[in-house]
Amino acid sequence: MQQIIYFIRKFRYFLLFLLLEILAFTFIIQHHSYHKSKFVNSANSISGGIYNKTNSINEFFHLKTENERLIEENTALKNSLSIKNLSENQDSFKLNDSAQYGQKYEYTYAKIINNNYTNRNNTLTINKGIKQGITSDLGVINSKGIIGVTKSTSSNYTTVLSILNNNSKINVRLKNSNHFGTLVWDGKDYNILQLIDIPRQAQFKDGDTIITGGKSAIFPEGIKIGVIKNFKFENNQFQDINIQLFNDMSSIGYVQIVKNLERTEQLNLEKESLNE
Amino acid sequence: MNSLILNNSLRFIGLVLLQVLIFNHINLFGYLNPMVYIAWILLFPIRKNKSLFLILSFLLGLSIDFFSDSGGINAAATLAIAFIRLPILKMVLRKTDFDFLLFNLRAVSFSKAFIFIVILTIIHHFIVFSLEYFSLNSFYPIISNTILTSVFTIIIIILGIILFSKKK
Structure with a gap:
């Protein structure tokens, strides 16, 4: 002893x-x-509060770019609205069934108060939390593409697992065909991501657009992400498909959080059919 | 004695805020961010009681982790250099019984202080980047990140120590 x-x-x-x-x-x-x-995690009240304070100062210097982005988005939305009006006018015998207009996605906005993009595993912090109805596993997007998926929440702040993270795997597809792949990041350049698991019969060329696939229950289908920058075809396999993002991940201000209202329904159904 | 505690607490809080609000967002050449908060480890007075020092350096690393969402990476690395600080110092100074209480980094010769800072910084950065990448495949980015960030960190730490400490 x-x-x-x-x-x-x-x-x-x-x-x-x-x-x-x-x-x-x-x-x-x-x-x-x-x-x-x-x-x-930085979603606690001390670090979140400090980031919130400093961000309100920093924000002032980015007002111009933020305004330009909003104008761009407004124009795009107005354009899509006018196209929609046109098609509805042509199809004048539409049945107004309220059950078909069920809302599938709910959008909330939030502000990024801490942005990281230089580490291997990057996480962001946003200024909304449980009080504003944010839970984990919600998609985070802005007008130019996807940002990440929410991770930990506190009452007023939430951390976001950025797409610039080793643990982030986003289901995406080619815009012009339905071939699915997975979006990952190799940790080198923060505006260039990699596309893997794409089947070899898929046909694409440099400059083709990549959008989110409908397979995940997190992101809505069809959000534009980026274009194919270059790729190699070796051993009958696609190698090193680099995706140039539309977003500049180093300067993102306001984001939207997507809540899939039918997520539990979809997941339960998939689980059931898996068990059979 | 009281001013010593006050000094070190202020330095603790100051370095954490400086690190998370300014140095984490420098992004020199697109990706280099110096980790200057380890200056606290280098400047903490050397005493025979090491447990308080170990716990405080763990907390220092953990507070950086809280802000940068890195799990416990900085805590692990900071704790490691806090533990090996005394052996390294003894090795660099080649004295077995120097005056613990009166030790001052400015009092020793510049070359010896420089070697001391370089060794601890490189070890710290190597641990941080290995834990961040956590795979043998990324050996090259770990080494290049360690060396480049270390150079940046060492320059800023030495400038900071020269500017903000009194020479004895």
Whole structure:
């Protein structure tokens, strides 16, 4: 017994070091598993509050670009509205069945108060949380493409798993055909992502547009993401398909959060058919 | 004694805020962000009681992690250099019994202080980037990131120490 006490006394600093190191590694591992990063994240009131304060100063310097982006989006929306009006006028015998107009997606806006894009695993913080109805696993987009998926929430802040993250895998497809692939990031350039798992019979060329696929229950189908920058075809396989994003990930201000109102329904159905 | 505690607490809070609000967003050449908060480890007075130092450096790393959403990466790396600080210092200074209480980084010769800062910074950065990438395939980006960021960090830390500390 005395020897044990002697041992502990002799190595007490090393044991303390070991204990704290194990604690740190527990946080790292928790952080890697998607839903468990409850403790160490910037969605708490202290860091969220500080980021919120500094962002309100920074925001002032980006008003011009933000306004330009809004004007662009407004023009695009007006254009699509006019196209829609045209088609509705032509089809004058439409039946107005209210059940067919069920809303599938609900959009909320939020402001990015902390943006990271230089690390291997990037996370963003936005200024809305549980009080505003944000939960985990909601899509985050802006007018030029997708940003990421919400991760941890606190009462007023939420962290977002950016698409510039090793753990982010987004289902996407080619705009001109229905071939699905997965969007990942190799950690090199923050405006260039990689497309993998695309079947080899897919046909595309440089400059083709990539949009979100309808397979995920998070993002609506058809959000434009970027264009194919270059690719190689080796060993009968597509290699290194680089996607140039429409978004500039280093300057994003306001974003929209997409809530899929039929998500539970879709997931339950998929689970049921998997069990059969 | 009280001014020592006050000084170190202010330095703790100041360096954390400086790191998360300014240095995390520098992005020199697109991706280099110096980690200057480890200056706190370098400047903390050396005493025989190490447990408080270990716990505080863990908390320092953890507060950086809270802001940058990195799990416990900075906590692990900061704790590691806090633990090996004394052995490295003894190795660099080649003295076994120097005056612990009166030790001041400005009091030793520049070349020795420089070697001390370089060794600890490189070890710290290597741990941070290995844990961040966490795969053997990305050996090259880990090494290049470590070296480039270390150079940047060391320059800023040395400039900061020269500017903001009194020479004895």
